[in-house]
Amino acid sequence: MAGQRLRRRHARGVTRPGRPGASLRVVVIGGEEVRAPAVRSWVSRVPREVRLVNTYGQTETTLVTHAADLGGDAGRALTDDRRVPIGRPLPHVRQVVRGLAPGVRSGELLIGGPSLASGYQGRPDLTAERFTGDPADPEGRLFRTGDVVEVLPDERLVWLGRVDRQLKIRGFRIEPEEVERALGAHPGVRDVAVHAPPGPDGARRLAALVVPATGARPSVTELLDWLRVRLPPHLLPGLLHFASHLPVLPNGKTDYAMLEDGKIPQDPAPGPDPGAAAAEIAALAGAILGRPYGVDDDFFEAGGDSLLAARLISRIYRRFDVELTFVDIFERRTPSALAERLRAPEASPAGPEGRP
Numbered sequence: 001m002a003g004q005r006l007r008r009r010h011a012r013g014v015t016r017p018g019r020p021g022a023s024l025r026v027v028v029i030g031g032e033e034v035r036a037p038a039v040r041s042w043v044s045r046v047p048r049e050v051r052l053v054n055t056y057g058q059t060e061t062t063l064v065t066h067a068a069d070l071g072g073d074a075g076r077a078l079t080d081d082r083r084v085p086i087g088r089p090l091p092h093v094r095q096v097v098r099g100l101a102p103g104v105r106s107g108e109l110l111i112g113g114p115s116l117a118s119g120y121q122g123r124p125d126l127t128a129e130r131f132t133g134d135p136a137d138p139e140g141r142l143f144r145t146g147d148v149v150e151v152l153p154d155e156r157l158v159w160l161g162r163v164d165r166q167l168k169i170r171g172f173r174i175e176p177e178e179v180e181r182a183l184g185a186h187p188g189v190r191d192v193a194v195h196a197p198p199g200p201d202g203a204r205r206l207a208a209l210v211v212p213a214t215g216a217r218p219s220v221t222e223l224l225d226w227l228r229v230r231l232p233p234h235l236l237p238g239l240l241h242f243a244s245h246l247p248v249l250p251n252g253k254t255d256y257a258m259l260e261d262g263k264i265p266q267d268p269a270p271g272p273d274p275g276a277a278a279a280e281i282a283a284l285a286g287a288i289l290g291r292p293y294g295v296d297d298d299f300f301e302a303g304g305d306s307l308l309a310a311r312l313i314s315r316i317y318r319r320f321d322v323e324l325t326f327v328d329i330f331e332r333r334t335p336s337a338l339a340e341r342l343r344a345p346e347a348s349p350a351g352p353e354g355r356p
Contacts, residue, residue, distance in 0.1 A: 030055035030064065032253070033159060033177070035184050036078040043075035056086035056159070060130070060143045062115040065093045068156060080185040081230065083158040086149070094134070096142055097151055106150040108163055110142040117143075148175075165256070167196050169206055172234040179237065182230045183208060186223060188216035190321075193246050194237065195259040207239035209259060211246060214321060245319055250287055252314060277320070277342055281335035284315040295335045304329075316342075 027050065034054060043052060052071040057064040068087030070078070078084060089095040092113050099107025112134055119127030134140030148160040161177035168174070176194040183192045191211040196204040212218060220240045227236055247255040278295040286293035288311050289303050299309070309329045316324055322342050332338050 024050060026051045026053060028053045028055055030057065033181075034084050035181060036080055036082060036084055037185055037187075039070050039075045039078055039084060043071060046071075048072040054084060054086060056157075058111070058143065058145055060117045061093075061111050061113070062117060063090075063092075065089060065095075065111050065113075065115075066157060083150075083160070083181065085152065085156040085158050087156050094140070094142070096134075097149060097157075100151065105152075106148060106160060109145045109147045109149045109157070111145060112137075112140055112142040116141060167204070167206070169196060169204055170234065174206065174235060179206070179208065179227075179231065179235050182227055182235075183210065183223065185230075186218060186226050188213050188218035189223070190214070190216075191246055193254050193256065193259060195256055197239075197260055205238045206236070207241065207259075208237040209241050209243055209246060211243060244321075248315075248318060252318065275339075277339035278335040280319060281312075281316060281338050284319065285312055285335060288312055288315070293335075295339075297335070298333045299329065300333060 029052070039052065046052075048071070050071055051069055052075060054068045054070050055064045056066040066087045066089055068085040070084065092115060094112035096110040096112070097107045098110055110132070116131075119131055130144050130146075132142050132144060134142050146163045148163055149157040150160055151157060161175045165176055166173060167176060174196075176196075179194045180192050183189055183194070189210055190213040193209045195207055195209070197207055198204050210218070210223065223240060224236060247258040249255045282293050282295045282297070285297075285299060285302075285304070288308050289299075291302065293302055299312070304312070306326065309326060312329060313324050313326070316322065316338070320342055324338070324341065328338065328341055332341050
């Protein structure tokens with residue numbers, strides 16, 4: 001389960017006797033950063049014996065490399081000003097944090113071990129850039145993750161951000177993820193992306209694109225007041241925009257390059273228009289299927305299967321904030337039919353019962 005999507009709805013099947021999931025004992029999340037409010041909300045709704053395991057890993061390391069148990073008291077103890085740990089390395093993993101020194105507890109994470117890939121096929125330049133020798137083992141190799149981590153006193157790691165997302169504005173070095181975490185902790189914010197577009201004079205300025213939580217209408221003043229008591233002045237965004245969704249890449253992650261180019265998503269009219277929604281769903285499905293796809297085309301006749309249906313459900317959720325099921329995709333196989341489903345009263349928006 002992606003960390004950002006740890007929602008109250010995931011706890012409902014665990015806490016209702018007789019429902020599928022009532023005997024659930026372990027939930028594993030990963031893929032994206034999970035924030036403390038989501039963890040606290042989730043663990044408060046499930047029995048203490050249900051483990052919540054936050055995992056970390058990369059494609060290049062083949063397997064999960066780090067894990068942290070967040071269930072029960074561990075999750076309840078997380079506060080909004082604390083980052084959620086990604087844990088300690090698993091037994092098969094060699095971990096190196098480059099840049100540690102007396103008084104310095106953060107640096108770039110490098111990973112080694114038997115699950116490490118040999119490199120990128122057909123890309124010797126990229127392989128040489130990201131894979132390096134292990135100074136402690138003449139025959140060993142390490143992968144440069146590009147992730148900046150902090151080592152806690154108990155040796156667990158917390159993820160701070162990406163090396164390649166560091167910004168320098170007015171002489172200050174800025175980690176955009178720190179601002180995103182602070183804004184994301186506001187109860188009226190569902191999602192946020194911090195970026196640094198160039199201004200009219202060419203100088204970059206800190207900006208934030210905010211997706212409000214369902215039913216919430218936070219103001220710019222309210223959000224800036226929230227940040228002022230949590231961040232130093234140089235981390236306050238000079239621009240705040242609101243939108244119904246963040247721009248995303250085909251893999252579902254935020255498209256920061258689009259934001260840097262000044263392409264800010266515009267809010268649609270309230271309630272998805274069936275025609276426009278059908279066209280958007282067709283575009284989403286076409287990207288998943290890798291072929292042209294019309295509003296009246298059958299998803300499964302066009303090459304869809306259960307795995308691709310899961311991806312489509314995820315994309316529709318991110319775009320429209322409506323939770324569909326496999327039954328919806330099987331019974332309403334065209335974008336036109338799914339667009340009507342989005343407007344149906346029984347559609348499951350992630351509102352008060354679907355958001356932490």
